[in-house]
Amino acid sequence: MQELWNWQEILGQFEPEGKIAEVIPYGSGHINDTFRVTMEEKSGRKRYILQRMNVNIFYDPRALMENIVNVTSFLRKKILERGGDPDRETLNVIPSRAGESFYQDMTGNYWRLYRFIENATSYDQAERPEDFYQSALAFGRFQQQLADFPAGSLHETIPDFHNTPARLEALKKALEEDKCGRAAQAGNEARFILEREAFTHILSDKLKCGEIPLRVTHNDTKLNNIMIDNGTGKGICVIDLDTVMPGLALHDYGDSIRFGASTAAEDETDLSKVSCDMELFEAYTKGFLEGCGKSLTTAELSLLPVGAKMMTLECGMRFLTDYLQGDTYFKIHWEGQNLARCRTQLKLVQDMEEKWEQMNAIAAKYRHKG
Ligand code: ADP
Ligand code: MG
Ligand code: MG
Structure with missing residues (x-):
């Protein structure tokens, strides 16, 4: 599926500056297409989650992203106030260079980028x-x-x-x-x-x-x-x-x-x-x-x-x-x-x-x- 997309073009629309080291399909979500992105940035290697949003299910991606940005920025403040780590304890939306919370490509796909939450796992099955x-x-x-x-x-x-x-x-x-x-x-x-x-x-x-x-x-x-x-x-x-x-x-x-x-x-x-x-x-x-x-x-x-x-x-x-x-x-x-x-x-x-x-x-x- 990867080959379908021009990662340079897509990731170039978002704020992080650097060289793309790797993009791989990621996770087992059924709704969105999820990719893990590794970038070589000045400060070192950084990872992100890139998602192609499922607009068949969510037909108003702009409203949806507004909800996410409002909730996560509120959470970020709360987490900072109590001395937590806001990069790991909430999703963080990385804005596009145009200052939007997503990027809409020429063929109508909606893309968004999150900071990758490191050293944590999402489990599909409850074991206990x-x-x-x-x-x-x-x-x-x-x-x-x-x-x-x-x-x-x-x-x-x-x-x-x-x-x-x-x-x-x-x-x-x-x-x-x-x-x-x-x-x-x-x-x-x-x-x-x-x-x-x-x-x-x-x-x-x-x-x-x-x-x-x-x-x-x-x-x-x-x-x-x-x-x-x-x-x-x-x-x-x-x-x-x-x-x-x-x-x-x-x-x-x-x-x-x-x-x-x-x-x-x-x-x-x-x-x-x-x-x-x-x-x-x-x-x-x-x-x-x-x-x-x-x-x-x-x-x-x-x-x-x-x-x-x-x-x-x-x-x-x-x-x-x-x-x-x-x-x-x-x-x-x-x-x-x-x-x-x-x-x-x-x-x-x-x-x-x-x-x-x-x-x-x-x-x-x-x-x-x-
Ligand atoms: P879906 O709606 O398709 O379930 P999710 O947003 O749940 O999409 O993402 C799919 C999977 O990608 C998650 O179950 C998780 O494993 C991984 N994932 C999503 N966001 C992050 C993140 N910010 N950091 C690390 N892993 C993530
Ligand atoms: Mg999910
Ligand atoms: Mg979902």
């Missing part, structure tokens, strides 16, 4: 509950550092991303239209979701009436979006800020539980294998609340299990909607995969309902220790 705990700690700290950031000033780059009632309306429409004649196969799943209609409004209602605050959310809280220090094993930096948007802390928390505390793959067809693991739930909750410190409100703290269940139900709704519409959003590798994905999410919801008291007890155990 400890890894999950570390990612929770890092995402919690991210919340805490951005607690006084004006979240409302961020662009909503994907409108209504976690507007659960709107997601439900989209599902109802897809059921009604039944474009692919698949609604009959999904009767039980549709019923399960519709029975929980009142629940879908809880968080959006509380946001509307000011009971819970609008916050900066990451929206892609996977383990591999955390850089773990090679020496200490601690999460030092949250990366991949493409989906940073205004939202609820409970969205980030809930989504992490949804995919991270599940005992099975997202498309497992043997539902007896699917449950919400309470050990992992506890590890994440502990880490997240430690990371958040005192920044969450009492209302938010009391709603952690609601956040987990909401994100899981919402995700189930999205898989079902996509199944009904002919699998146009979530890629499938086999027929019925999106229905299978919906079923695992609903199984998780059911399991959470059964473990509701336990989940609340775990959340209560850690919420006073911030």
Whole structure:
């Protein structure tokens, strides 16, 4: 893929001055094309991350980069204030020579350059509950550092991303239209979701009436979006800020539980294998609340299990909607995969309902220790 690009032309648009020593495809991200760049500069060898942004998914790269620049410069100040290392503890956008946060080439590709975070690794798989705990700690700290950031000033780059009632309306429409004649196969799943209609409004209602605050959310809280220090094993930096948007802390928390505390793959067809693991739930909750410190409100703290269940139900709704519409959003590798994905999410919801008291007890155990 490398040969396609004229690195000299692209990298020449950015501020660093020097000779390009190496450019290699890097990492295992699925969204952007990522390259590690090594430059010979006057001060020595320096490394960078160069990315070709995926504009099929993010169709407003300018708004997206504005969000990233605003959030990372805010973080940089915070990190400096407490004597941290702002080159390693936040992403740093390297501006273009034209003073922009990206460079748009002649054929319409958008490129951006970050400082490379040295001596740290992003892991694709959690090996132990400890890894999950570390990612929770890092995402919690991210919340805490951005607690006084004006979240409302961020662009909503994907409108209504976690507007659960709107997601439900989209599902109802897809059921009604039944474009692919698949609604009959999904009767039980549709019923399960519709029975929980009142629940879908809880968080959006509380946001509307000011009971819970609008916050900066990451929206892609996977383990591999955390850089773990090679020496200490601690999460030092949250990366991949493409989906940073205004939202609820409970969205980030809930989504992490949804995919991270599940005992099975997202498309497992043997539902007896699917449950919400309470050990992992506890590890994440502990880490997240430690990371958040005192920044969450009492209302938010009391709603952690609601956040987990909401994100899981919402995700189930999205898989079902996509199944009904002919699998146009979530890629499938086999027929019925999106229905299978919906079923695992609903199984998780059911399991959470059964473990509701336990989940609340775990959340209560850690919420006073911030
Ligand atoms: P995607 O949206 O495609 O997942 P990411 O921004 O997460 O893209 O980048 C892909 C991978 O590149 C990351 O998982 C990480 O391994 C690596 N990476 C990204 N940014 C940096 C950085 N600033 N320093 C070091 N490695 C990085
Ligand atoms: Mg990533
Ligand atoms: Mg990403």
